[in-house]
Amino acid sequence: MKVELTEVLWLDEQEQLSLTELAGLSGLSEAELHELVDFGAIIPIDPGAELLGFRADCVVTARTACRLRTDFELDAQGLALALTLLNRIHDLEAQLRDLSAQLPHRP
Amino acid sequence: MKYKDYYGILGIEKNAGVPEIKKAYRKLAHKYHPDVSKEPNAEEKFKEVAEAYETLKNPEKRAAYDQLGSYQPGQDFRPPPDWQKQYSDTHFSADDIDLSDLFAGLRGGRFHARQDHGKISMPGEDYEVAVHITLEEAFRGTEVELDLSMPEFDEQGLLHRAPHVVKARIPKGVTDGQRLRIPGKGGKGFNGGRNGDLYLNIVLHPHSLFRVSGHDLYFDLPLAPWEAVLGTSVDVPTPGGPVRLKVPPGTHAGQKLRLGKRGLPKPRAGEGDLFAIVQITVPGVVGERDRALYQQLAEGSTFNPRGHFEQELKNESRTH
Numbered sequence: 411m412k413v414e415l416t417e418v419l420w421l422d423e424q425e426q427l428s429l430t431e432l433a434g435l436s437g438l439s440e441a442e443l444h445e446l447v448d449f450g451a452i453i454p455i456d457p458g459a460e461l462l463g464f465r466a467d468c469v470v471t472a473r474t475a476c477r478l479r480t481d482f483e484l485d486a487q488g489l490a491l492a493l494t495l496l497n498r499i500h501d502l503e504a505q506l507r508d509l510s511a512q513l514p515h516r517p
Numbered sequence: 518m519k520y521k522d523y524y525g526i527l528g529i530e531k532n533a534g535v536p537e538i539k540k541a542y543r544k545l546a547h548k549y550h551p552d553v554s555k556e557p558n559a560e561e562k563f564k565e566v567a568e569a570y571e572t573l574k575n576p577e578k579r580a581a582y583d584q585l586g587s588y589q590p591g592q593d594f595r596p597p598p599d600w601q602k603q604y605s606d607t608h609f610s611a612d613d614i615d616l617s618d619l620f621a622g623l624r625g626g627r628f629h630a631r632q633d634h635g636k637i638s639m640p641g642e643d644y645e646v647a648v649h650i651t652l653e654e655a656f657r658g659t660e661v662e663l664d665l666s667m668p669e670f671d672e673q674g675l676l677h678r679a680p681h682v683v684k685a686r687i688p689k690g691v692t693d694g695q696r697l698r699i700p701g702k703g704g705k706g707f708n709g710g711r712n713g714d715l716y717l718n719i720v721l722h723p724h725s726l727f728r729v730s731g732h733d734l735y736f737d738l739p740l741a742p743w744e745a746v747l748g749t750s751v752d753v754p755t756p757g758g759p760v761r762l763k764v765p766p767g768t769h770a771g772q773k774l775r776l777g778k779r780g781l782p783k784p785r786a787g788e789g790d791l792f793a794i795v796q797i798t799v800p801g802v803v804g805e806r807d808r809a810l811y812q813q814l815a816e817g818s819t820f821n822p823r824g825h826f827e828q829e830l831k832n833e834s835r836t837h
Contacts, residue, residue: 413684415660418697418717420688420784435698435714437643470696473643473716474552481546481567496552504694511728511735514771514794 425466426455432464436472438479442486446475449490451497471497518595520588521616523569531583535574542570568617578620613677618668641704641713642667648717650687652724652734655781656756658689663715667704683715690784692732693721726754732781732789738774739798740764755779755791762793770797 419425433440446452447462452471454462471493479489524531527541549556549563556562572578581604588594648661665681683702691697696718703713727734738753748766752759755776762774772795780789803811 411682413662413682416683416685416699416702418685418687418699421696421698421716422784424785467696469698477552478550481550481563482543508730511730511733512773512792512794514737514796515728 419466421466421469423465423467427464427466427468429462429464432468432472435469437476438472442475442479443472445486446472446490446493449487449494451475451490451493518593518612518614518616518619520585520590520592520594521565521568522587522590523573523582525590526565526569527573533573538570538573542566542574546570568620572620582620615668615678618678621668638708638710639706640710641706643713643716644703645716645718647720648685648687649720649722650691651722652727652729652756652781654687655691655719655721656689659687661685661687665715669705670707685717687717687719688784689782690732691719692781693719693729695719727756727791729781732783733792734780734789735792735794737796738762738764738793739796740768742797742799745769745795745797753793756781764795768795770795 427435429440429443432438433443436443438446443452447454447457452464452468452475454464456463474496475489475493478484478492482488482492484492524533527533527538527545529537529541533541545566546563548554549559549566551560551563554563572582581600584600584604585594585596644665644667646663646665648663650659650661661684663683663685665683666678667681669677669679683699685697685699685702687697696716699715699717701712702715706712721729726736728736734756736753738751740749740751744751744764745768746766748768749764750761751764753762753776757779760776760779762776764774768774774793774795776791776793778788779791782788800807
């Protein structure tokens with residue numbers, strides 16, 4: 411059977427999503443997303459805008475939030491704290507990888 | 518159908534109460550949850566743990582599971598003849614179904630085919646897969662074929678696991694950790710519900726020469742001592758093919774020489790940079806002629822690489 415070649419969508423800062431789209435893709439409700447925005451765990455493009463918009467890579471954070479909420483039965487505050495700490499760990503890991511790449515590896 | 522020992526997976530006795538089940542699950546979830554764990558095969562282990570917990574925490578599912586009987590983990594088995602009649606109005610073939618698919622459909626003491634739930638439409642499940650590609654594939658873009666297995670109902674309404682092949686174009690510009698989405702290529706929706714999405718997590722294989730930092734690349738450039746002192750031009754590999762790199766005189770160990778826009782392409786436009794990290798390399802074995810030349814240099818040179826030590830040593834001798 412011939413399998414059709416499928417194009418992919420980027421999840422990065424160039425693509426944008428509305429609150430409704432982010433809720434649909436992540437499994438979180440719009441109210442839960444609003445709470446995570448209020449706690450600073452998910453950052454919209456323009457926090458002051460009437461209609462919130464998000465970078466498409468927020469889907470990764472929001473889907474993680476949905477899994478953590480379900481699997482650990484976390485409330486919004488616990489979830490926001492876990493996400494903030496996870497984001498900080500990811501940033502530090504990325505810095506470590508960058509620094510490690512710059513170190514000479516040959517003796 | 519392969520048997521799974523849910524009690525064994527959670528490490529609890531068969532007569533464990535709900536609090537013990539919950540406690541065991543939480544302990545294992547902290548250890549293996551793929552979003553927080555660094556354990557090898559964490560995702561696979563967590564799936565087992567979550568599946569066991571989902572079944573055993575629910576009294577109806579647990580009773581139905583217990584009625585299946587006991588087998589060795591991984592052993593092929595069929596539910597007892599009266600089991601399907603008692604618990605299920607879903608038709609399934611025990612040969613190509615996963616235990617988790619079956620228990621996911623239990624409500625009100627009976628398993629239901631999801632497609633028979635009145636007219637309520639249900640979206641298909643999203644799936645996430647890691648896609649391993651080489652640095653060369655990331656540089657040029659590539660195509661990947663993903664062999665997945667997803668639960669679905671066939672035309673006769675039988676629930677079973679079906680192979681699901683997705684061929685995707687990975688555009689140039691991806692790098693390690695990039696996420697991509699393929700809408701509608703996840704699990705099938707029911708009763709007109711939309712299909713789930715497929716999420717790809719790009720993982721770059723380590724390269725023998727280049728180290729990746731975002732879209733920038735780094736590699737070690739070994740130089741002989743005289744090349745570093747006098748300067749030289751050397752042919753160096755890049756993902757796009759070899760280029761000539763000018764090494765300026767007086768280059769020191771650890772110095773980064775930048776080859777602009779020779780790194781990985783960025784999404785849509787632009788490129789990262791390539792950096793050569795200089796290493797001054799000395800020969801392990803020195804021939805007689807080379808030794809004589811080095812000796813001549815040592816005797817004739819005024820260069821003192823530890824000149825800054827002298828001031829420190831003077832300061833120390835003053836204080837003691």
